Amino acid sequence: MRYLLLLVNLVAALWVFYDSQKHGYSIGKGLLWAIGVFFLLIVFLPLYLIFRRRKEKLAAQERETRQIISPLSSCFYCGQGYEGDPKVCPHCGQTLKMG
Ligand SMILES: [Zn+2]
Numbered sequence: 001m002r003y004l005l006l007l008v009n010l011v012a013a014l015w016v017f018y019d020s021q022k023h024g025y026s027i028g029k030g031l032l033w034a035i036g037v038f039f040l041l042i043v044f045l046p047l048y049l050i051f052r053r054r055k056e057k058l059a060a061q062e063r064e065t066r067q068i069i070s071p072l073s074s075c076f077y078c079g080q081g082y083e084g085d086p087k088v089c090p091h092c093g094q095t096l097k098m099g
Helices: 002-022 027-039 041-069
Strands: none
Touching: 002 027, 002 041, 027 041
């Protein structure tokens, strides 16, 4: 029975590590989560899922705001699209704004 629990924890820890790498966590962070899950599965597995969800939400929000703040504009000189509000065109180097 004890070995079975150990196996479950090990599998869960491995899954958390693998999953954290898929979601862009660093190896160190993924390892920390995996170790936490291995020793305290009941505490760390729900925590990991909550944090992961929050991270995903933040990333999605960031993507959205970036799209709102910086729609793609096109250069007056070369006609290429650029993002954000640069002073010079990233493609042809022409000054886009006066002053
Ligand atoms: Zn240009």
